[in-house]
Amino acid sequence: xxxxxxxxxxxxxxxxxEEKTGASxxxxxxxxxxxWQVSWPELTVxxxxxxxPDAAGQIVILNYLACADGRPLSDEWVPWNVFAVGNMTxxxxxxxxxxxLTEYFGNNLAAFKNACEKLDGRPADFGDAAYIFNAxxxxxLLVVYSAGDEEIPAASAVxxxxxxxxxxxxxxxxxxxxxxxxxxxxx
Numbered sequence: 001x002x003x004x005x006x007x008x009x010x011x012x013x014x015x016x017x018e019e020k021t022g023a024s025x026x027x028x029x030x031x032x033x034x035x036w037q038v039s040w041p042e043l044t045v046x047x048x049x050x051x052x053p054d055a056a057g058q059i060v061i062l063n064y065l066a067c068a069d070g071r072p073l074s075d076e077w078v079p080w081n082v083f084a085v086g087n088m089t090x091x092x093x094x095x096x097x098x099x100x101l102t103e104y105f106g107n108n109l110a111a112f113k114n115a116c117e118k119l120d121g122r123p124a125d126f127g128d129a130a131y132i133f134n135a136x137x138x139x140x141l142l143v144v145y146s147a148g149d150e151e152i153p154a155a156s157a158v159x160x161x162x163x164x165x166x167x168x169x170x171x172x173x174x175x176x177x178x179x180x181x182x183x184x185x186x187x
Contacts, residue, residue, distance in 0.1 A: 001066045006040045013068035014137035031136045060172045064136050071166040077142050077159035080177050083170040101156040104185040109147045115187035135176045139164050
């Protein structure tokens with residue numbers, strides 16, 4: 001990150017850079033349902049003006065700024081594992097695994113819609129219900145839900161715009177899947 005001017009990083013990541021006196025400033029942007037600030041050159045991460053105790057969260061925020069290559073959205077939705085290398089999975093055996101949304105909502109489509117709307121998801125035309133969330137300024141997430149019936153179980157998927165690989169590595173993208181599932185399920 002230190003090889004590029006802060007204003008160029010801001011342009012590539014789709015965030016604002018507020019320059020202060022001298023060679024300092026901060027990036028300001030909404031992400032993951034919060035307002036974030038990252039100081040320059042210290043790289044201190046603040047969420048809504050407070051220090052972020054979660055080191056993993058800080059790393060994802062800094063990775064977003066460091067990896068952003070400015071590529072435009074492709075309007076092609078794909079699962080996170082399109083970007084994965086090796087044997088990365090979201091299996092039940094993996095630390096941090098969260099069950100799919102269907103284990104929280106079952107066939108209760110109204111409860112799923114209500115939770116997504118409380119998180120400011122924008123309705124999309126997929127499945128029985130779908131919502132788009134802005135995980136980062138240039139990383140939208142599409143959450144699709146199909147209610148089941150007596151013969152077919154409910155199904156859900158979290159999809160990324162194909163351009164997401166230009167902003168975060170696959171491991172961080174898998175973390176965003178957990179974030180959105182946890183956020184929706186908690187409501």
